[in-house]
Amino acid sequence: xxxxxxxxxxxxxxxxxxxxxxxxxxxxxxxxxxxxxxxxxxxxxxxxxxxxxxxxxxxxxxxxxxxxxxxxxxxxxxxxxxxxxxxxxxxxxxxxxxxxxxxxxxxxxxxxxxxxxxxxxxxxxxxxxxxxxxxxxxxxxxxxxxxxxxxxxxxxxxxxxxxxxxxxxxxxxxxxxxxxxxxxxxxxxxxxxxxxxxxxxxxxxxxxxxxxxxxxxxxxxxxxxxxxxxxxxxxxxxxxxxxxxxxxxxxxxxxxxxxxxxxxxxxxxxxxxxxxxxxxxxxxxxxxxxxxxxx
Amino acid sequence: xxxxxxxxxxxxxxxxxxxxxxxxxxxxxxxxxxxxxxxxxxxxxxxxxxxxxxxxxxxxxxxxxxxxxxxxxxxxxxxxxxxxxxxxxxxxxxxxxxxxxxxxxxxxxxxxxxxxxxxxxxxxxxxxxxxxxxxxxxxxxxxxxxxxxxxxxxxxxxxxxxxxxxxxxxxxxxxxxxxxxxxxxxxxxxxxxxxxxxxxxxxxxxxxxxxxxxxxxxxxxxxxxxxxxxxxxxxxxxxxxxxxxxxxxxxxxxxxxxxxxxxxxxxxxxxxxxxxxxxxxxxxxxxxxxxxxxxxxxxxxxxxxxxxxxxxxxxxxxxxxxxxxxxxxxxxxxxxxxxxxxxxxxxxxxxxxxxxxxxxxxxxxxxxxxxxxxxxxxxxxxxxxxxxxxxxxxxxxxxxxxx
Numbered sequence: 001x002x003x004x005x006x007x008x009x010x011x012x013x014x015x016x017x018x019x020x021x022x023x024x025x026x027x028x029x030x031x032x033x034x035x036x037x038x039x040x041x042x043x044x045x046x047x048x049x050x051x052x053x054x055x056x057x058x059x060x061x062x063x064x065x066x067x068x069x070x071x072x073x074x075x076x077x078x079x080x081x082x083x084x085x086x087x088x089x090x091x092x093x094x095x096x097x098x099x100x101x102x103x104x105x106x107x108x109x110x111x112x113x114x115x116x117x118x119x120x121x122x123x124x125x126x127x128x129x130x131x132x133x134x135x136x137x138x139x140x141x142x143x144x145x146x147x148x149x150x151x152x153x154x155x156x157x158x159x160x161x162x163x164x165x166x167x168x169x170x171x172x173x174x175x176x177x178x179x180x181x182x183x184x185x186x187x188x189x190x191x192x193x194x195x196x197x198x199x200x201x202x203x204x205x206x207x208x209x210x211x212x213x214x215x216x217x218x219x220x221x222x223x224x225x226x227x228x229x230x231x232x233x234x235x236x237x238x239x240x241x242x243x244x245x246x247x248x249x250x251x252x253x254x255x256x257x258x259x260x261x262x263x264x265x266x267x268x269x270x271x272x273x274x275x276x277x278x279x280x281x282x283x284x285x286x287x288x289x290x291x292x293x294x295x
Numbered sequence: 296x297x298x299x300x301x302x303x304x305x306x307x308x309x310x311x312x313x314x315x316x317x318x319x320x321x322x323x324x325x326x327x328x329x330x331x332x333x334x335x336x337x338x339x340x341x342x343x344x345x346x347x348x349x350x351x352x353x354x355x356x357x358x359x360x361x362x363x364x365x366x367x368x369x370x371x372x373x374x375x376x377x378x379x380x381x382x383x384x385x386x387x388x389x390x391x392x393x394x395x396x397x398x399x400x401x402x403x404x405x406x407x408x409x410x411x412x413x414x415x416x417x418x419x420x421x422x423x424x425x426x427x428x429x430x431x432x433x434x435x436x437x438x439x440x441x442x443x444x445x446x447x448x449x450x451x452x453x454x455x456x457x458x459x460x461x462x463x464x465x466x467x468x469x470x471x472x473x474x475x476x477x478x479x480x481x482x483x484x485x486x487x488x489x490x491x492x493x494x495x496x497x498x499x500x501x502x503x504x505x506x507x508x509x510x511x512x513x514x515x516x517x518x519x520x521x522x523x524x525x526x527x528x529x530x531x532x533x534x535x536x537x538x539x540x541x542x543x544x545x546x547x548x549x550x551x552x553x554x555x556x557x558x559x560x561x562x563x564x565x566x567x568x569x570x571x572x573x574x575x576x577x578x579x580x581x582x583x584x585x586x587x588x589x590x591x592x593x594x595x596x597x598x599x600x601x602x603x604x605x606x607x608x609x610x611x612x613x614x615x616x617x618x619x620x621x622x623x624x625x626x627x628x629x630x631x632x633x634x635x636x637x638x639x640x641x642x643x644x645x646x647x648x649x650x651x652x653x654x655x656x657x658x659x660x661x662x663x664x665x666x667x668x669x670x671x672x673x674x675x676x677x678x679x680x681x682x683x684x685x686x687x688x689x690x691x692x693x694x695x696x697x698x
Contacts, residue, residue, distance in 0.1 A: 011506070011507075011510050014506050014510075015503055015506065018500075018502045018503050018506060019503070021502070022500055022502075119331060119335075120591060121591065121592060122592060123335065123336040123552070123592045123594060124331065124332060124333060124334075124335035124336050124339070124522075124523065125333075125336040125522065125523060125526060125552050125553060125555070125556035126523070126526070126556050127556065128530075128556065128557055128558030128560070128561065130558070130560060130561075131534065137536075138534075138535070138536055144506060144509075145509070145535055145536055145540070147534045147535055147536070149534065150502075150534075218534075219500075219530075219531065219534065220499055220500075220527060220530075221523065221526050221527060221530065221556055221557075223523065225331075225332065225333075226499070229497060229499055230499060261503055264494075264503035264504065265503065265507065268466075268492050268493055268494055268495075268503075268504065269466050269493050269494075269495065270495075271494070271495060271498070271503075272495040272497075272498065273495075
C-alpha cells in the first residue's frame with residue numbers, strides 16, 4: 001500500500017472504478033444526445049425526462065405486469081423509443097429547418113410537462129426498485145467491495161456504446177444516416193426515405209436514454225426528477241466531447257466520470273461543479289470540444 | 296337622483312365598514328416550502344394541506360375569522376425564499392409563514408420575519424440555531440431540531456457500542472448544524488468522530504462517499520443529510536454491503552416519506568429520532584387517514600406536516616385571544632404564555648427561546664416480515680421525555696434567554 005496524496009493507492013483504485021461506473025451513465029446518455037444532435041440537429045432537452053420515463057417504465061412493468069428487470073431492459077427502451085417517434089412525428093418535424101433554439105425550447109417545455117405530471121402523481125421521493133436477484137451481492141476485489149450490479153452496468157453500457165459507434169461509423173445504414181445529415185435532398189434523390197430515417201434515429205436516441213434509465217433504477221430511486229438532476233451534467237459532457245461527435249461523447253463520458261470520482265476524494269464539496277469548470281476551460285481552449293470538427 | 300346618491304353613499308359606507316371589520320379579523324397564512332425538489336414530500340404540498348386542515352379544524356371561521364392559505368416554492372434557494380417572504384408581507388399582507396424546510400432558507404426568512412414583525416412557525420428546517428444564536432421574538436421552532444436528532448440518535452447509538460463515527464454531511468447550514476450537534480452528543484457519550492466528507496446538496500451518487508466511510512473503519516456512519524440525499528445514501532449503502540460489513544448506518548434525519556420511498560427491504564433496521572408518527576394513538580391515526588385521503592399520492596403525514604397543523608392550531612388560539620394577528624411579536628409572546636395542547640403532539644410548552652417542547656421518540660424501521668402493510672413502518676424503541684429531548688436553556692446562546 002503506497003500512500004499517494006494522503007490516501008492509499010488501494011482506496012484510489014476503488015474511487016477510480018466508481019468514477020468509471022458513473023461515467024458509464026454519462027456516456028450512455030450523452031451518446032443518445034450526440035446521435036440526435038449529430039443526425040437531426042436537435043438539442044434534445046427532453047432527454048433527461050425520457051430517461052426518467054424509462055426508469056418508471058421498468059417500475060410499472062415489475063409492479064403492474066410482474067415483468068422483471070431483464071424484460072424491462074428490452075421493453076422499456078422500445079416503449080420510450082416509440083414515444084419518442086411520436087414526439088418527433090407530431091412536433092419536432094414541424095421545426096425542421098428552423099433555428100436550434102426552437103427545438104431546444106420545445107423539448108425543454110416537454111421535459112417540464114412530463115416531469116410535472118409524474119411529480120404530481122408520485123411525489124418527489126420516488127419509488128423503490130430492487131437490484132435483480134441474479135446481480136445482487138458483490139465481489140471483494142481486495143481493494144474494495146464491488147457490487148455485482150455495478151460491474152454489470154459498466155460492461156453492458158460499454159458494449160452498447162461501442163455497438164452504437166460501430167453502427168453509425170462503420171455500417172452502410174450509418175453511412176446513409178451521415179449522408180442524410182450532410183445533404184438530405186441528394187440522399188432522397190437516391191430513393192431513401194429520409195424523414196422516416198430521421199424519426200427512427202430520434203426513437204433510437206431516446207431509447208438509449210430509457211435504457212440508461214432502466215440501468216439506473218436499481219441504483220438511484222425511481223424519481224420524477226432523476227433526469228433533471230442529471231441532464232445538465234450530460235449536456236456539459238456533450239459540449240466537452242464536441243457536439244454531435246459519437247466517439248467524443250463516449251470517451252468524454254467515461255473521462256468525466258473519472259475526474260468527478262477523483263474530485264469526490266480530494267475536494268468533495270466541488271464534485272457537482274467540477275464538470276462545468278472543465279467545460280468552461282475546454283470552451284476557452286478548444287471551442288468545438290475535444291473531438292469536435294470545426295466547421 | 297338624490298335617493299340614488301344616498302343609496303350609493305350608504306352602500307359605500309357599508310362596504311368600507313365591512314372591509315374594516317374584516318381587516319381586523321383576517322389571517323393570511325403563507326406556506327413556504329420546497330414544492331418540487333428533494334424536500335417536497337417532507338413538507339411541500341402536504342404542508343399546505345396540513346395548514347388548510349388546521350384552518351378547518353380550528354373552528355376559527357365560526358368565530359368570524361376569515362383565513363386564507365397561500366403557498367410558494369422557495370426552490371431551496373435562500374434568495375428566492377427571502378424575496379417571496381418580502382412580497383408576501385408587503386403586497387399579499389401575509390401574517391404568518393409556516394413550514395420552510397431547508398435551514399439555509401429558514402435562517403434567511405427568519406430575519407425578514409423579525410424585520411417586518413410577523414410570525415414564523417418553523418416546522419421543516421432543522422438547524423438548532425433558530426432557537427440558538429439566531430433566535431428572534433417572532434420565530435417558533437415547532438417540530439424538531441438538529442440538537443434533538445443528535446441527542447436522540449447520537450447518544451443512543453454511542454452508548455450501545457457505536458463509539459467511532461464517520462459523517463456524510465450535506466454541505467449547507469443544516470448538514471453542518473446536524474454534524475456539529477451530533478459530534479457533541481457522541482463525544483459527550485464517550486465516542487469519537489474519525490472523519491467527515493461533505494457532499495453537495497442533491498447528489499445522485501453516494502458510492503464514492505460510502506467507500507470513504509467504509510475505508511475509515513468507523514463503527515457508525517452518520518448521514519447528516521435529508522430527503523432524497525438520505526434515501527440515495529441508504530439505498531447505495533445496502534448495495535455496497537455497508538451493514539453486512541459490520542458498520543451501522545445512522546440516518547440522523549429520516550421521514551416516513553423516505554422510508555416509504557426506500558421500501559422496507561432497503562430501510563429495515565435503521566434507527567432514528569422523530570417527534571411524530573401517524574400510528575401512535577387514535578387521534579394521530581384519525582388525522583393521518585383524513586390527511587392521506589386528501590393527498591394526491593396518498594402519503595401519510597410526515598412529522599413536518601403534522602407540525603404545521605399543530606403549530607397553526609396553537610397560533611389560532613393565541614390570535615383569537617388577542618383579537619388580531621397584526622403584531623407578530625405580541626402573538627408569539629401570547630403563544631409562549633399559553634400551554635400547548637393539540638391532538639398530534641399532546642400537551643407541551645413553548646420556551647422563551649422559541650423552542651416548542653414535546654417528547655421525541657427513537658424509532659426503528661420494521662423488517663418486511665413485521666410490517667402489516669403499507670405505512671406500517673416504525674417500532675418505538677424509546678421515548679425521550681420532553682424535558683430531555685431538546686437543548687437545555689442553560690446551554691442556549693439565544694439572547695432572549697435571561698441568565
